[in-house]
Structure formats: structure tokens, C-alpha cells
Amino acid sequence: MSSAENQAKFNERVERINKAIRLEKTDRVPLAPFFASWVQRSQGSSYRDIYYDFEAAGKAAVAFYQSHPMLDCSYGARFTSGKANELAMSQMIDWPGRPGTMVPDTSSHQVIEREFMTQEEYPEMLKDFTGFMLRKYIPRAYPSLKAFENVRLTPTVVLNTSLLSPLYSPAIQEAYGVLKQICDADAECAAISGKYSAQLAEIGFPSLFTGASEAPYDILGDYFRGTMGIFEDLTDDDMQEYMEQACDMFADQQIAALQYFRFVPMPVKRVFFPLHKAMDGFMNDEQFERLYWKPLKKIMMALIDMDVTPYIYTEGPYNSRLEMLTDVPKGKVLYHFEKVDMKEAKRILGGIACISGNLPISQLEFGKKETVVNMTRQLLEDCMPDGGYIFDFDGSLENANPENLDAMFETLEKYGKY
Numbered sequence: 039m040s041s042a043e044n045q046a047k048f049n050e051r052v053e054r055i056n057k058a059i060r061l062e063k064t065d066r067v068p069l070a071p072f073f074a075s076w077v078q079r080s081q082g083s084s085y086r087d088i089y090y091d092f093e094a095a096g097k098a099a100v101a102f103y104q105s106h107p108m109l110d111c112s113y114g115a116r117f118t119s120g121k122a123n124e125l126a127m128s129q130m131i132d133w134p135g136r137p138g139t140m141v142p143d144t145s146s147h148q149v150i151e152r153e154f155m156t157q158e159e160y161p162e163m164l165k166d167f168t169g170f171m172l173r174k175y176i177p178r179a180y181p182s183l184k185a186f187e188n189v190r191l192t193p194t195v196v197l198n199t200s201l202l203s204p205l206y207s208p209a210i211q212e213a214y215g216v217l218k219q220i221c222d223a224d225a226e227c228a229a230i231s232g233k234y235s236a237q238l239a240e241i242g243f244p245s246l247f248t249g250a251s252e253a254p255y256d257i258l259g260d261y262f263r264g265t266m267g268i269f270e271d272l273t274d275d276d277m278q279e280y281m282e283q284a285c286d287m288f289a290d291q292q293i294a295a296l297q298y299f300r301f302v303p304m305p306v307k308r309v310f311f312p313l314h315k316a317m318d319g320f321m322n323d324e325q326f327e328r329l330y331w332k333p334l335k336k337i338m339m340a341l342i343d344m345d346v347t348p349y350i351y352t353e354g355p356y357n358s359r360l361e362m363l364t365d366v367p368k369g370k371v372l373y374h375f376e377k378v379d380m381k382e383a384k385r386i387l388g389g390i391a392c393i394s395g396n397l398p399i400s401q402l403e404f405g406k407k408e409t410v411v412n413m414t415r416q417l418l419e420d421c422m423p424d425g426g427y428i429f430d431f432d433g434s435l436e437n438a439n440p441e442n443l444d445a446m447f448e449t450l451e452k453y454g455k456y
Contacts, residue, residue, distance in 0.1 A: 055110055057425070061369045185207070189204055254284070255285050293336070376432045392428060
């Protein structure tokens with residue numbers, strides 16, 4: 039297609055998704071399935087390339103979307119530098135291609151749960167966040183930068199450069215060198231990610247989201263306390279006070295980091311929130327309201343005030359949370375569901391927020407073609423009426439039976455029109 043035709047398709051796809059989010063009917067159900075490394079695998083690339091061969095991963099992404107014109111968006115070309123993570127000795131993940139890894143090239147990264155902050159360190163983190171991150175968190179999470187744990191600045195007589203002397207040690211200077219290498223590796227990765235994201239836009243595919251954030255509770259649980267640590271904190275009233283303060287602080291930090299939406303013109307203004315630690319059974323309703331939903335909603339409302347759509351990607355069962363999720367302005371939020379009764383989700387949220395998700399990726403990989411057809415058709419019957427629905431999987435697709443994917447697309451083509 040010509041550049042003008044590609045631009046027209048781009049605009050059409052943006053508006054189709056925007057109309058669904060506004061709870062309006064579209065010509066057909068918008069298609070935004072989360073194709074993760076399947077994008078690369080289906081084109082002869084791999085998940086490893088996302089970390090080490092950005093050109094191969096990017097070319098695969100462009101080829102994939104060119105061959106799937108039914109799709110209404112891409113998930114961009116978001117690469118991560120394996121080299122940068124090697125240099126930093128990143129402790130929170132293992133990834134394909136890392137020297138000595140057991141993670142196969144076809145697998146996504148594997149999260150390693152670690153406790154980077156103890157219960158006793160809540161007050162220190164809350165009182166001096168930057169100091170805590172510099173002297174404790176960074177040396178624990180990135181051991182190659184361990185020298186920063188000794189940085190102490192003491193402003194006594196500051197009539198010259200004496201204040202800087204704690205930064206002069208050989209260990210610190212060596213850490214600066216490593217940090218520069220990490221910076222250069224990440225900059226290279228970002229440049230190539232930007233290049234291929236731009237190419238996807240040029241061929242007519244907008245990104246589904248243009249920012250990413252996290253629920254403050256998940257920041258605390260994922261990156262500071264770990265799952266078991268934060269479960270322990272939930273059983274202690276005193277700890278819950280600290281947790282509430284931390285979550286409020288993280289909410290304010292996220293809001294500050296997202297202010298670019300006020301100043302940068304962009305056709306897509308959506309922020310992705312993967313929700314990790316509040317599924318059914320992870321906490322009671324009072325804890326969910328106080329520690330999870332309240333700080334998350336604070337960020338969501340700040341985004342909505344900037345005319346940005348929060349894309350809330352729930353993970354795990356969320357049937358007991360559906361009523362709480364109604365507490366948002368009408369037509370301003372997109373909710374994704376992994377495992378809920380979608381007919382009930384439509385009943386409860388249908389007039390309030392756009393919904394998506396729930397087609398099992400396990401069925402696309404291991405199921406029968408007839409099962410995929412029936413599940414796809416059932417989702418359309420349950421969720422299409424009156425608009426406010428975007429088609430998606432229950433998670434991110436890394437492998438699939440091509441025949442099952444073809445059956446899914448054929449079903450969407452046949453039954454997905456209004």
C-alpha cells in the first residue's frame with residue numbers, strides 16, 4: 039500500500055479501538071490479541087533475539103504484522119538489552135541467551151523472586167527513598183554496582199569540591215565505567231526499538247499502548263518485598279501502615295513520571311498496567327480497597343485527567359473484584375481479563391468500561407480447532423452486544439498451533455461484525 043493508504047489504515051485502527059473504549063459500536067470487533075514472542079517465532083526469529091539480535095526481532099515484527107492485516111494494533115517492538123543486564127548482573131530475572139542460563143531461546147524471561155528490602159527497612163525507604171535506592175537497592179539488585187552502597191554525602195564546609203570526595207574512590211570510579219557501558223547498551227536497544235516501532239506505524243499499525251506503569255502494591259511486592267514477604271506484611275497491622283504509605287508514595291512517583299502525556303503529541307494515549315498480586319484470594323476486600331485499588335485508582339484518575347486511557351491488564355481470577363472495578367468514569371478505562379466469567383463481566387462492567395481478554399492461549403497451542411472456534415464464538419456472543427469489547431487472549435502468546443490461529447481469525451471474520 040502507499041504511505042497515504044497506510045496512514046488511512048493507521049487512523050482507522052486507532053479510531054476503531056478508541057470507539058470501543060468509549061463504549062460505542064464499531065464496524066467490527068477490534069482485534070488486539072497480545073502476540074508476544076510468537077511474533078518472532080512465527081517468522082523464524084526467537085525470544086532470544088528480543089535480547090540480543092534486535093534487527094532480527096524487529097524485521098520479524100514488521101513481517102508478522104504485514105501478514106496479519108485484520109489486526110488493529112501492534113504491541114510495538116519493545117526489546118530489552120541482554121548485554122546491559124549481563125553488565126549489571128541483574129538479579130530479578132533470568133533470560134534467554136544469558137551465559138549459563140537454562141532458559142531456552144524460545145522462552146520468555148523468568149522472574150526470580152528476591153527480597154530486596156526487609157520489613158525493618160520500611161522506615162528508611164520511606165524517609166529517604168533516593169538514598170535507600172542508591173545505597174541498598176541498586177547494590178542488591180545489580181551487584182556490579184555494589185560500590186554505591188558506600189556513598190555518603192556530608193555537607194559540612196562546602197567551599198570547594200570537597201563535598202564530592204565520597205565519589206572519588208577507585209571502586210566508585212570503576213562502577214561509573216560499568217554504568218556507562220550499561221547506558222550505552224540500553225541506548226542501542228532503545229534506538230532500534232524506536233526504529234522498528236516507527237516502521238510498524240508507517241505500515242499502518244498503531245501501538246496498543248504508549249506508556250507502562252504498575253499498581254503501587256505490585257511495585258512493592260514485585261521489586262521490594264517479594265510475594266512471600268508482602269504476604270507476611272499483610273498479616274501485620276503495623277506493616278500495613280507502612281505499606282499504605284509506600285503505595286501512596288509510589289503512586290505519586292508514577293504520576294510524576296507520566297506527565298509527558300501533557301506535552302508530547304501522540305495519536306495513541308494509553309498506559310498499560312499489568313496487575314500481579316491482587317487476584318481472587320490474594321487479599322480480602324478491605325485490603326484490596328485500601329492497599330491495592332486506592333493507590334492504583336489515584337494514578338488512573340490522574341491519567342484520565344490528561345485524556346489518557348488506563349489499560350488495566352488483570353492477571354489470574356478476578357470474579358470477586360468485578361464490582362470494585364466499576365468505580366471509574368464511564369468510557370475511560372480498558373479492562374483485560376485472564377480468567378473471569380466474561381458474561382458476568384459484561385453484565386457488571388458493560389455500561390461502564392470496555393472489556394477484553396479470556397481466550398485461553400493454552401487452547402491455541404494444545405487444543406482442538408473446534409474448541410478454539412467454539413470459545414471464540416462464545417466470547418463474541420457474550421461480549422459483543424452494544425459495543426465496548428475488544429478481542430484478546432487471556433495472556434501473552436508465545437507459541438501456537440497455526441491451524442488454531444487460522445480458525446480463530448476465520449471465526450472472528452465470520453461472526454465479529456456488528
